[in-house]
Amino acid sequence: MLPDVATEDLSAARRPALSPSRAGDFKQCPLLYRFRAIDKLPETPSPAQVRGTVVHAVLEQLFGLPREERLPERATDLVAPTWARLLEEQPELAGVFAEDAGWLDSAGKLLAGYFELEDPRRLEPEACELLVETELPSGVLLRGYIDRLDVAPTGEIRVVDYKTGAAPREVGEAKALFQMKFYALALWRLRGVVPRQLRLMYLADRQSLAYTPDEAELTRFERTLDAIWQAILRAGKTGDFRPNRSRLCDWCSHQAHCPEFGGTPPEYPGWPEPDAGEESLVDRAD
Numbered sequence: 252m253l254p255d256v257a258t259e260d261l262s263a264a265r266r267p268a269l270s271p272s273r274a275g276d277f278k279q280c281p282l283l284y285r286f287r288a289i290d291k292l293p294e295t296p297s298p299a300q301v302r303g304t305v306v307h308a309v310l311e312q313l314f315g316l317p318r319e320e321r322l323p324e325r326a327t328d329l330v331a332p333t334w335a336r337l338l339e340e341q342p343e344l345a346g347v348f349a350e351d352a353g354w355l356d357s358a359g360k361l362l363a364g365y366f367e368l369e370d371p372r373r374l375e376p377e378a379c380e381l382l383v384e385t386e387l388p389s390g391v392l393l394r395g396y397i398d399r400l401d402v403a404p405t406g407e408i409r410v411v412d413y414k415t416g417a418a419p420r421e422v423g424e425a426k427a428l429f430q431m432k433f434y435a436l437a438l439w440r441l442r443g444v445v446p447r448q449l450r451l452m453y454l455a456d457r458q459s460l461a462y463t464p465d466e467a468e469l470t471r472f473e474r475t476l477d478a479i480w481q482a483i484l485r486a487g488k489t490g491d492f493r494p495n496r497s498r499l500c501d502w503c504s505h506q507a508h509c510p511e512f513g514g515t516p517p518e519y520p521g522w523p524e525p526d527a528g529e530e531s532l533v534d535r536a537d
């Protein structure tokens with residue numbers, strides 16, 4: 252079953268956690284963090300986000316097939332049934348592509364982009380859509396999903412993330428690297444091994460970007476996450492989440508509630524229980 256795109260809720264009572272998406276939101280704009288993590292204001296997924304969700308789900312299924320069947324045609328054939336399943340579970344998504352008759356083709360193009368970047372018949376990932384959760388020594392709980400984890404016979408780890416979004420690569424790149432360092436740190440803490448490679452696969456651009464983290468960098472990054480979480484907790488107590496206007500506001504769904512755009516935020520509901528760190532499927536399919 253595909254999780255709910257907008258409001259996935261994985262557990263009834265979890266400790267507040269930091270996810271890469273929500274940490275990124277706070278860094279970008281504390282008020283955006285509040286709207287998403289605390290007020291939980293609804294956001295209508297964009298066609299690009301829903302398409303990304305379908306493409307991610309297709310790639311996950313592809314690796315569930317025997318190696319010899321992981322072919323472009325099989326992947327394309329999986330698009331329509333995957334979309335049908337998502338629609339069955341979330342009929343409200345039917346309107347997303349109402350004016351975009353060619354969207355199935357565009358999902359096919361993203362998958363074609365994937366096959367230009369690698370041959371899945373030559374890979375046997377350890378996991379797809381892997382939930383990682385670990386607590387830092389400071390007590391911060393990290394939680395996130397890794398699109399794919401490859402582990403070599405030598406034990407070397409590669410973290411793979413598929414990028415299917417419509418935003419220009421340069422806009423999303425810093426955010427993507429932040430997300431990948433988050434996963435690298437979580438895996439290092441969980442398994443005692445620093446991942447050898449972080450690989451971002453931009454399916455629309457048909458380009459991939461590989462990055463090798465090191466211990467010193469991840470240690471610094473850990474301090475950054477601690478500082479972000481402390482700042483979130485401080486703001487959470489008072490409700491003082493300030494807007495930070497930037498060109499990323501163009502992608503924000505909450506301008507109507509944002510003082511930077513003449514709006515008024517809803518009354519602060521207080522720090523949420525049980526969880527301010529969950530990611531939706533859309534977060535993972537950007």
Ligand code: SF4
Pocket residue numbers: 280282283494495496497499500503504505506509510511512
């Ligand atoms: S519109 Fe911009 S400043 Fe306002 S909440 Fe969204 S991201 Fe923040």
